[in-house]
Amino acid sequence: MIYILFLICKMLINSLYNVGLSQINGISIDIIKQINSAQFKTIALSGPLGAGKTTLASALIRNYLGDFSLNVSSPTFSILKSYGAIGQKFVNHFDLYRIKDYNDFVESGLVDAMASADLNIIEWPEIAMDKFIDIAGPYVGINISYTNNDTGRNINCVIME
Numbered sequence: 001m002i003y004i005l006f007l008i009c010k011m012l013i014n015s016l017y018n019v020g021l022s023q024i025n026g027i028s029i030d031i032i033k034q035i036n037s038a039q040f041k042t043i044a045l046s047g048p049l050g051a052g053k054t055t056l057a058s059a060l061i062r063n064y065l066g067d068f069s070l071n072v073s074s075p076t077f078s079i080l081k082s083y084g085a086i087g088q089k090f091v092n093h094f095d096l097y098r099i100k101d102y103n104d105f106v107e108s109g110l111v112d113a114m115a116s117a118d119l120n121i122i123e124w125p126e127i128a129m130d131k132f133i134d135i136a137g138p139y140v141g142i143n144i145s146y147t148n149n150d151t152g153r154n155i156n157c158v159i160m161e
Helices: 002-015 021-038 053-065 102-107 110-115 125-136
Strands: 042-046 080-084 090-095 119-123 139-146 153-160
Touching (some): 042 125, 053 080, 053 090, 090 110, 102 110, 119 125, 125 139
Parallel strands (some): 042 119
16 A cells, blocks of 8 residues: 555656645645545655745645645744644644754654644654654655746655655
8 A cells, every 4th residue: 555655646746746836735635635545644744944844734734624724834833733623633733843853852742742643744854754664654755845946846755664
């Protein structure tokens, strides 16, 4: 199942290799469909400042919960924002930009928070990448980068297991 998702995700993303931020919602719909069918619990978003990680995270959360009017903002200062309700679909949105290292991640109680959600979306996952499989199990890694002319984004998706 993981390999099939990898192929679908790779095909999906590569066919939308150069996208504008206005196309992110459409991409998120397709990613959520694939995540649901393969039962992944974690999406790790990486890329430079301003590349669109929060924009993609917001679209993923809205589409996952089916609440298109939901106000989703970056958890940069709070590190974690949760959406939905336990017993229904429940999403944790992490922004690890201010976390110093893996120990800080664990001591902050974020590993426990991950276990409580149906879906975890993590921006700036790099601080825990070497331990991420142990924490999250297989997950989808999405890297967003600027195109050469900065008007679009390159989006690459990989399955980490």
